Amino acid sequence: MIAHGRCWKFGDNIPTDQIVKADRVLLSLNEMAKHVLENLNPEFPLNVKPGDILVAGKHFGQSSGRAVAPKAIKATGVGAVVAEYAARLFYRNCFEIGLPILECPGITEGVSDGDILFVDMAQGLIRNETTGREFHAKPIDPFLMEMLKAGGLIPLAPKLAKEE
Numbered sequence: 001m002i003a004h005g006r007c008w009k010f011g012d013n014i015p016t017d018q019i020v021k022a023d024r025v026l027l028s029l030n031e032m033a034k035h036v037l038e039n040l041n042p043e044f045p046l047n048v049k050p051g052d053i054l055v056a057g058k059h060f061g062q063s064s065g066r067a068v069a070p071k072a073i074k075a076t077g078v079g080a081v082v083a084e085y086a087a088r089l090f091y092r093n094c095f096e097i098g099l100p101i102l103e104c105p106g107i108t109e110g111v112s113d114g115d116i117l118f119v120d121m122a123q124g125l126i127r128n129e130t131t132g133r134e135f136h137a138k139p140i141d142p143f144l145m146e147m148l149k150a151g152g153l154i155p156l157a158p159k160l161a162k163e164e
Helices: 030-031 044-046 068-075 086-098 144-150 153-163
Strands: 002-009 053-058 078-082 102-105 116-120 125-128 134-136
Touching: 030 068, 053 116, 068 086, 078 116, 086 144, 086 153, 116 144, 144 153
Parallel strands: 002 053, 053 078, 078 102
Antiparallel strands: 002 116, 116 125, 125 134
């Protein structure tokens, strides 16, 4: 799985309630996508393009375990999320809904908002094509990678049931 696009850089300690405000969770996913991270960068929901890369610092997606936050990010068309560290439940929810996510300590120091990034999920490679720097993410568990390739847990379930 490959993602290639503009870097949208965010900081540390971003809770799910900043990704999608509580008063937006009753909207459709397409409507929620128009408000993702709007309080932290009002340009993001207006200008994000399919394939762009969301880069965040430490503890991305902390606090609430609502799966609506990764679903809303996925609805923006983001090709991948790369965070220094993601909250455990947020990280797992991303795979369950088919949103590519990598953890890569040091990534926020090596990218700037607007840089062009290349992300290879299988290799755990992030290349900043603007600067030429490369980063290597933590390996993804093979089962989680299989879930991601299937498009999430629900699309993977029939395959798992056949294997039993």
